[in-house]
Amino acid sequence: MLVPDEHIIDPWSTPLAFAYEAIANGATVLTNHRVVSCVVGDYVTTMTTERGRRIRTRFVVNAAGLHGDALHRAFGLDGFTIRPRRGELIVFDKLARPLLNGTVLPVPTSITKGVLVAPTVFGNVMLGPTAEDLDDRTATASTRAGIDGLLETGRRILPALLDEEVTSVYAGVRAATEHTDYQISAHRDLRYVCLGGIRSTGLTSSMALAEEALTRLVDCGLGTRPKESIVDIHMTPLGERNERPYQRGGQIVCHCERVTVEEVTASEGFGGVDLEVRLSFENQSDEIGYTPAASVEVDGAVHEVFADNGGEVPAGAVAKGTVTVATSYLLLRSHKRHPKLTVALAVVAASVMTASAVRNVRSLRQIQKENRP
Numbered sequence: 001m002l003v004p005d006e007h008i009i010d011p012w013s014t015p016l017a018f019a020y021e022a023i024a025n026g027a028t029v030l031t032n033h034r035v036v037s038c039v040v041g042d043y044v045t046t047m048t049t050e051r052g053r054r055i056r057t058r059f060v061v062n063a064a065g066l067h068g069d070a071l072h073r074a075f076g077l078d079g080f081t082i083r084p085r086r087g088e089l090i091v092f093d094k095l096a097r098p099l100l101n102g103t104v105l106p107v108p109t110s111i112t113k114g115v116l117v118a119p120t121v122f123g124n125v126m127l128g129p130t131a132e133d134l135d136d137r138t139a140t141a142s143t144r145a146g147i148d149g150l151l152e153t154g155r156r157i158l159p160a161l162l163d164e165e166v167t168s169v170y171a172g173v174r175a176a177t178e179h180t181d182y183q184i185s186a187h188r189d190l191r192y193v194c195l196g197g198i199r200s201t202g203l204t205s206s207m208a209l210a211e212e213a214l215t216r217l218v219d220c221g222l223g224t225r226p227k228e229s230i231v232d233i234h235m236t237p238l239g240e241r242n243e244r245p246y247q248r249g250g251q252i253v254c255h256c257e258r259v260t261v262e263e264v265t266a267s268e269g270f271g272g273v274d275l276e277v278r279l280s281f282e283n284q285s286d287e288i289g290y291t292p293a294a295s296v297e298v299d300g301a302v303h304e305v306f307a308d309n310g311g312e313v314p315a316g317a318v319a320k321g322t323v324t325v326a327t328s329y330l331l332l333r334s335h336k337r338h339p340k341l342t343v344a345l346a347v348v349a350a351s352v353m354t355a356s357a358v359r360n361v362r363s364l365r366q367i368q369k370e371n372r373p
Contacts, residue, residue, distance in 0.1 A: 008120060010122075012238070020233045021233040030049075030053075033053060035064075035074065040190050045059075058222075059192070060191065061193045061213050065198070066084060066175045067082070081178060082177060083176045085199070087129030087130055087171065088130045089170045090126070090151070091124050093166070094123040094258070096124070097125055100158065103117070106157075115154075117161065125164070142170070182198055183195075183196035188219065191220050195209055195213060245263055
């Protein structure tokens with residue numbers, strides 16, 4: 001069966017782009033803030049996190065994934081229970097890519113689309129996923145039984161695939177429920193919208209779900225108006241659709257993914273934004289453990305870039321007009337009491353450069369210098 005409108009995309013950059021764009025347009029992202037209670041007042045809902053932080057808001061959208069049912073019940077509602085469903089994957093080396101020119105999959109069942117063999121936008125070949133119902137919502141480890149089952153299925157679908165090298169194995173847990181469809185509902189009296197039971201098809205439907213959520217919020221009383229201007233975010237393309245530097249003879253530093261020195265050094269521009277980045281590696285630190293990873297020059301003003309170890313913004317950094325960068329991909333912070341912290345936010349938000357990334361660039365530059373005639 002030919003499905004001409006089915007496509008493969010980069011599943012990592014898409015949600016990151018959503019988050020970056022939200023931040024660049026004024027949103028705040030809080031991580032590791034699990035909600036433990038909700039109190040709905042006449043005009044404001046107060047949500048308390050396990051850290052004791054209270055967040056007051058007029059409207060709430062539940063997009064809590066594997067914990068969506070718990071948040072739903074915190075609002076005094078019922079109707080679905082998350083039943084974690086683990087999916088395991090095998091990713092084969094890029095040398096396996098010529099083995100197929102499309103996605104090969106079995107006839108779907110009522111439970112799952114089934115194990116498929118598919119190319120990825122990164123040039124690899126993927127085998128999977130499995131579908132195993134569990135009780136543990138944190139069970140993201142790969143298993144011997146799961147991998148053996150995938151290899152057996154792969155042997156039936158595309159026997160030559162098993163002669164190729166495996167790049168890595170992965171596992172994730174879907175937010176399945178006892179229902180066959182998404183659990184979308186709106187509750188005007190609670191000023192609350194639920195997007196529950198969104199499984200792997202959530203990436204495909206994410207834009208439509210956002211539009212549906214906005215429609216439901218308006219029905220709950222939210223007033224909306226178009227923004228005067230929107231900051232657009234452009235992520236660095238990671239796929240193989242367009243020509244990459246290694247195809248032009250670039251110096252490869254990671255052979256499994258064919259990453260070149262050019263691509264690593266290009267990351268200094270924070271996602272393609274035209275900045276002059278002056279790397280500084282003095283072992284500076286302040287009294288609570290923040291270490292400057294680099295300095296960024298924006299419109300003639302130099303801003304120190306700090307690795308964020310999870311604490312508050314250091315007072316010493318505020319006077320320098322700093323912007324804080326997370327050591328993982330979750331994201332950038334600003335500080336309400338110190339507007340200087342947001343000076344470079346809209347510019348830098350296109351990408352995150354961590355302390356380790358800066359050190360890698362430094363190492364590559366040293367290699368280049370040593371290899372010059």
